[in-house]
Amino acid sequence: MNRPMPDDIHALAAAYALNAVDDVERADFEAHLQRCEACRTDVAEFRSVALGLAEDSAQSPPASLRAAVLSKVATTAQDHVAGPVVVARRHRWSTAVLGVAAATLVAVLGVRLADVTNDRDHAQAVSALLAAPDATTVTLAGANLPPDERGRVVFSAARAEIAVILDGMPAMPDGQVIQLWYMVDHQPVPGPTFTPSGGRAMAMDDGVPAAAHAVALTMEPTGGSVAPTTPIMMSSDLEPSGR
């Protein structure tokens, strides 16, 4: 569960509040935020300080901006904080119990981890996760996905830890991120958000709800949602081995 972080992740709250993090760090920290009340408080307060800096830069926009924004608003649908969704199709995937070294990551995941993240600590974290006795890998499936678009999940129920690795992803529209959902009793529970870079994306979370029986991915506005607002892109059952 609480795998020791390479650094004290709490220390990232200020940098996160100022957007001074890269996509991998953001995904990591947002996963952490889901379960750290102290960091949520810190981020809110650091953002109120950032507001002070921003007020210092306030200046009147060109008059054209108002007309452009108001006319766009008239034709832009608002996001609704949606109710629960269910996974449309449930897939059964064969379980592979793995205890592998980092060298076999390519074979297992079909992607070179170095391509996904150049952060050695993340590569090591995935390797460590794969080495967990109950680690399983599952493939994410979704409707109408391009053939080279892949999603793999490494999951350890004992550690309540998951890694999601996506490959061949198209660029996300501005302001959109991918969000991971845990299906608990067929209700979505929000997981971390992440953004593909160069077609690849990765998220890790060590707070998988114990009762999660499936995972799903949706596209959500930056910052993530409390419930899915768009159709599921990919999903998979989790295979809790040893249960």
Place this chain on the structure above:
Amino acid sequence: MLSRFRRRCSTETNPVRRRLRRTIVGHHLRAVAATEPVSEEALLRRVATGDEQAFAALYDLLAPLVYGVCRRVVRHSAVAEEVAQEALIDVWRGAARFDDQRGSVRAWAVTIAHRRAVDRVRAEASRVDREDRVWRADPGRRTTTDDVADDVVGAEIERLTRIRTRRAVEQLTDLQRQAIEQAFFAGRTHTEIAGTLNVPLGTVKTRIRDGLIKLGDLLGEQR
């Protein structure tokens, strides 16, 4: 240090202090809607129900802040206008997601605008890397201030806000100030900042954090 920060901030969740704080930071509000003070929070609640009129009123309160952040980060005025537009549309779209337990509407709007601006700067930087071209910021067209020319009170409060913030920033150590400026205004990651300032990675994280705590204390004391 941080616990002191938390304690101080937690007292500001006190409704009276919060209202006071809102009155101070929400000076545009008083200037624009002098007759009937409507808080940004109240307007946003109406926006969340699809009320376009409320959004127009909220636009007037937030646009200088949102545009100012975008302008400061992306520098190029035409690009800033584009990015500010995206951010303000995000405010419209995401109104239902605003959580008033997590800070003010203004702080939320800044978060959205800053993230948009930083994403644009980074996308531009990687494009420039690829194409090996130099991105030239325009020399800085000053926008006309016709909209606020009559708003003498608002302008005065704005001026005082700037002086107050600058005084606070001047009290930071050089490293704190540089780290925060590079993060907030140049859109750099803490890793990049460690490179430009030639200091260890952990140091930048800590300086950003300490600097923000100190700024928060200084700005809080002056209120």
